[in-house]
Amino acid sequence: MKSKRSEFLTKEPLSQQVYDYVHLRIERGDYAPNDRLPSVRSLAEQFGVHRLTVFKSYQQLVKDHFIYAKDRSGYYVCPHPAVKLTSQPDKTFTNAIDSGDVIHLHQKKNQKQIHTAQPLHSAASQLTKEDSLPFLSLTRRTHVLSALHQQDVQYQFSKALIDPSLLPNTYMSEYVKQVFDMYPKLLGTYSTVQGDFQLREVMAEYFNARHHMSLSPEDILVTSGATQAIDLAARMLIKPGDVVLVERPTYSTAIDIFRQAGARIVTVEMRPDGYDMEQLEHTIVESRPRLMYVNPTYHNPTGYVLPEEKRKLLIELAEQYQFIIAEDDTTYDMYFADEPPPPIYSYDTEGVVMYIRSFSKYVAPGLRIAFVLCKPWLMKEALTLKSLTDGGSPLLGQKIFEHYFTSSRMQTHMEKLRIALSLRKEKMEQMLTAADWQWISPEGGLDLWVQLPAHMNAIALLEKSLEQSVAFVPGPFCDPLPQGSEAYIRLSYCYTSEKQIEEGMERLLIAYANLL
């Protein structure tokens, strides 16, 4: 337990994070040999850290022979950074692949050295540390979050997943049997890349009726969950070094995906009333994003909703400055009272929006079904990439979902689910009133975004609360920037029963009291 905990509680110093970022960009070749690096000032602004922090990182990179300084004119990339690697086996980026480079460079000078190179297994053993292939090193956060989810705790407020006991499991099992009576050869059928045509027909009708869209089955792609859809968007639209604009805070897996794609992440604050549109346009003009990832409805983690007016304005910005909006609308149906405003995609006439709508997590997570809606020119690329990614999602789950989705059961289930979630939310808020914490009560979604008193650190609170067998997501996990969310926590009320919420929150407040 102790070791496991330390795995995600150790926080890197800011200068190390900046170091890793710059090093990754050099590794990727975003910064070529002898390229000039961003100024200390601009990088400090980008990371929202003090200039001395960036200065410190640059000093270390110079010390490690990855970059060199020219008087007055700034910092530049060393011709062969990899050469230095073997001399510092303790560095996180020393690994088999790099040592391959090293050999390559030596080998030109002296063939004999090929055989003296560090053997792969020793590199491998290094990789079993916190280390990682250099071009994956910024995805460590993933280990971190999954390590948190793997915590065997009694009160699981860290998972934004639906409590399985709220799902129509037994009915679904019966249902599957009916599906197989309908399609005895179902498992022998090859799935298509875009997804089952009948399912796409059904979904086109659904979206057209509900959101006044004019979709045809060709405008819909079936993906294995929303995660795959976000990954497709990143791979289609992002080259290393490109700017992705994301809300702050945001979905931590999305941050990992964009970093994995080599994106430069720029943020816009998500407020109770959405973004400051002037500030947003300024940021867009400054950073020229290729992609903006948004979660406008019951936003994760805040639960905020982007107002209808700003949805229309966002489309105009995307058209004017020519970037693509990836609209992740996973929680659209999780409203407690009034329905949310129409999706941003429903205002899209020029084809600037990639709309991502997940359903299966509210019905049958075992199916992993989501849909991407977009215009033909984006769909063409999405299909190419999907065919290279997995050749198409499994057909079985698609047919099961199709028949459940079209049944009257679906509507009834969703209504019950909304009620159950709102009751759990109320219970959690009722328990929270005992503390001097602040939050804005969401009108839908799965989480509360809670601000602790300024002096309180979320990571410290998590450590204490784990001793009480309570888990939650600390603010920094949802923040693309290294600083500013230390006093926030995400409490998910969707995975635990009201009784568990009552007991778990009591324990959380005890953990909090122990820190005061």
Next chain:
Amino acid sequence: MKSKRSEFLTKEPLSQQVYDYVHLRIERGDYAPNDRLPSVRSLAEQFGVHRLTVFKSYQQLVKDHFIYAKDRSGYYVCPHPAVKLTSQPDKTFTNAIDSGDVIHLHQKKNQKQIHTAQPLHSAASQLTKEDSLPFLSLTRRTHVLSALHQQDVQYQFSKALIDPSLLPNTYMSEYVKQVFDMYPKLLGTYSTVQGDFQLREVMAEYFNARHHMSLSPEDILVTSGATQAIDLAARMLIKPGDVVLVERPTYSTAIDIFRQAGARIVTVEMRPDGYDMEQLEHTIVESRPRLMYVNPTYHNPTGYVLPEEKRKLLIELAEQYQFIIAEDDTTYDMYFADEPPPPIYSYDTEGVVMYIRSFSKYVAPGLRIAFVLCKPWLMKEALTLKSLTDGGSPLLGQKIFEHYFTSSRMQTHMEKLRIALSLRKEKMEQMLTAADWQWISPEGGLDLWVQLPAHMNAIALLEKSLEQSVAFVPGPFCDPLPQGSEAYIRLSYCYTSEKQIEEGMERLLIAYANLL
């Protein structure tokens, strides 16, 4: 029909292919502004084309202001290649993303120009041509192959897929119902990133018993088909510009995946007795690959088998020169007489092999189940990436597969399947004897790799044979190099009945006769 056909029969001139390749590398930033490009000679060698062809491509790139020539010293990348794009809307690489760049560059000089920029929808309409986002432009081959597969022909020799009538469909349907009686809450259960533990236990036992391995469930990752596994390998191990070594010819989707990852593809000839190991080592020393993709057992498309001795030598080369072997063993169980030699992975002690074994295509393609076997240091990265790719394969198919795989039915089915395939192969070979074509009879697998007389062009033959409602895969589709496979065709005998094979081959030979 006509238009559809032309979609994949139009062959780009070699110089255009070289042009696209160099342009892609510039787009990706592999070649930075003012970088020196490879010499005409070296690029000609790499592509296996005449130097004049490369010279022609470079001349066009100069004309299009992407590169410039310096007397005697060679060709270099222009500082801002994108700037010129809008002046040539007819070029394949003009598109929304580029025009975004254009604006960016103008905008620094003159804010006003932002609004005069080419609107996104016109860029979009360009993309509905053969065009593609620049960093995807080399995946056009995918459209091509899928376009071929979509041909509505009577005699389908182009699909290396198992004839659904050879699959245990009805039995599987019954089976699924039993699975749901065993796991009524199956669909309400969240899948893990690595895959169902019980299934991984079952597979570990299977591999340990059959191949004398010592796997634990932690050494196995469940993926959605072999395609996803190859894509994971590429994304884990390849950065743009890295070298991937592949057999020639090879699986065309793998070529697309590695190009998508920005790899420089280097080839080794696949011969009836495997590779020339001296030639292979020479190529490795020259090109320093990070990854070698191999399909050593009933190789696609040739059906050849890499002998046991060379499997052991390949491991030694990977350890010595420190590259990873991605071993795609999809057809391992499709032997007609004796079992093939053990997987390369079974000789791997240092952890240099990522073993990819697909099963579901021989049982229930609707399930899409494959397995990746590798050592912990690779598994750690594979899990991180898998979690960002789709969060784990759907649980439903895994449980169904697990229970079928462990049933006695599985073994019986596989034996029946092997017999059916060998009979179909014999029928196809019997029909082929009528022509002056050459092939080596494979001892397993799904395809015949047939050499036409030197004067015959596979693409021309395909055009004629489609008129006879017969489809096959022309050699160039399986060749990473632009030249040398024009006189080869791949004939798959797995998707059509013996009767269809008889009729279809007669028609193919008629098409052939019409070309003489």
